[in-house]
Amino acid sequence: MHRPDGTGHGQRMEEMMLRSVAFDDHTLMPSEYSHDSGDLSPPLEWSQAPEEVVELALACEDPDAPAGTFTHWLLAGIDPAETGMETGEQPTGAVAGRNDFGTEGYGGPKPPAGDDPHRYFFRLYGLSEPSGLGPGFTAEDLRDALTDKIVASGTLVGTFAR
Structure with a gap:
């Protein structure tokens, strides 16, 4: 989701660290995390998350896709007390959005x-207000929900080729 201008009026955006033990920032992702695997x-x-965050949301997108940005993963409703998730898991209480493969x-x-x-x-994304998103939401729904609510964010970039 191209980073929206979702910061609240007059709010300062805080940086959150986002990382994976499976790959480093701007390095190849292992094939076990691919669609084919x-x-x-x-x-x-x-x-x-900073104290003012009431909800976390996550998006994974490929801006290099031939037809334009391709959404691979959307999660909302993540408890701000969470600090990660294991392989193949989703935090308790989080809701999954619809990716561009057509699945949640x-x-x-x-x-x-x-x-x-x-x-x-x-x-x-760390949000200052609840997103209100339910299962199956789209990238556009998330962009709309982020508007004026982002108070913290973090980015991790993986690469992949076949």
Whole structure:
């Protein structure tokens, strides 16, 4: 989701650390997290959310897709007390949005064979108000829900090629 201008009026955006033990920022993601290998989401860890955060949301998108940005994963309703998730898991209470494969939850990388490595932007957003999103929400729904509510964020970029 191209980073929206979702900061609240007069609010300062705080940076949250977002990382994975499976790959480093701007490095190749292991194939086990790809679409062809069963769509296991990678493990993610993040720093404790600032006090004013009432909900976390997560998006993973590929801006290098041939037809434009491709959404691979959307989560909302993540408890701000959470600081990560294991491989293939979703935090308790979180709701999954619809990815561009047409399913809810994580859909791993599947760039066209022979393309240069695509970039996969994992973005974590700390919201000052609840998103109000339910299961099956879209990237557009998330963009709308983020407007004027983002008080913290973190980004991790993985790459992948076939």
